[in-house]
Amino acid sequence: xxxxxxxxxxxxxxxxxxxxxxxxxxxxxxxxxxxxxxxxxxxxxxxxxxxxxxxxxxxxxxxxxxxxxxxxxxxxxxxxxxxxxxxxxxxxxxxxxxxxxxxxxxxxxxxxxxxxxxxxxxxxxxxxxxxxxxxxxxxxxxxxxxxxxxxxxxxxxxxxxxxxxxxxxxxxxxxxxxxxxxxxxxxxxxxxxxxxxxxxxxxxxxxxxxxxx
Numbered sequence: 518x519x520x521x522x523x524x525x526x527x528x529x530x531x532x533x534x535x536x537x538x539x540x541x542x543x544x545x546x547x548x549x550x551x552x553x554x555x556x557x558x559x560x561x562x563x564x565x566x567x568x569x570x571x572x573x574x575x576x577x578x579x580x581x582x583x584x585x586x587x588x589x590x591x592x593x594x595x596x597x598x599x600x601x602x603x604x605x606x607x608x609x610x611x612x613x614x615x616x617x618x619x620x621x622x623x624x625x626x627x628x629x630x631x632x633x634x635x636x637x638x639x640x641x642x643x644x645x646x647x648x649x650x651x652x653x654x655x656x657x658x659x660x661x662x663x664x665x666x667x668x669x670x671x672x673x674x675x676x677x678x679x680x681x682x683x684x685x686x687x688x689x690x691x692x693x694x695x696x697x698x699x700x701x702x703x704x705x706x707x708x709x710x711x712x713x714x715x716x717x718x719x720x721x722x723x724x725x726x727x728x729x730x
Contacts, residue, residue: 616718658676
């Protein structure tokens with residue numbers, strides 16, 4: 518039996534070390550290829566200790582995913598519920614929040630996309646329960662509909678608008694290896710572009726949907 522008190526005394530940052538190791542192993546080997554033993558080895562702990570903190574690889578990735586989106590989803594909800602922000606301010610805030618999140622964890626989007634398409638009915642698919650995202654989806658679409666009725670923006674399909682916003686913010690992180698190879702820019706130059714991109718994307722979107730008499 519594992520002595521819980523002894524484990525706690527081993528290292529106050531054990532869970533953080535495990536999550537850091539899990540990210541490295543899972544993102545490099547893929548969800549299916551990553552083994553719990555690999556993660557334990559990378560974290561410098563034994564497998565029993567790893568299982569004490571996380572019973573399975575599913576639980577580990579769920580924690581990683583929640584860490585990546587745990588701040589993002591409430592931020593998006595707060596942005597689109599804020600009555601003090603007009604639709605253009607909401608779009609700007611959304612782009613800053615969305616791009617900022619993936620700048621901190623640039624490998625998550627591509628990994629999630631690959632794993633979701635590889636295992637659409639298992640693995641990490643359960644993290645994309647549509648009911649979980651329903652409140653945010655409805656808040657975003659409602660904000661677009663209200664702005665259109667007020668003639669702040671031209672009549673536009675809200676789903677296409679939402680997709681355009683997400684695509685323009687997300688694609689650079691998924692296509693960065695190809696973009697860097699084609700353009701020859703450095704990692705540092707690319708990071709600088711991403712810092713500027715929230716402004717570029719939001720203004721591009723806003724100019725395309727502004728209501729014009």
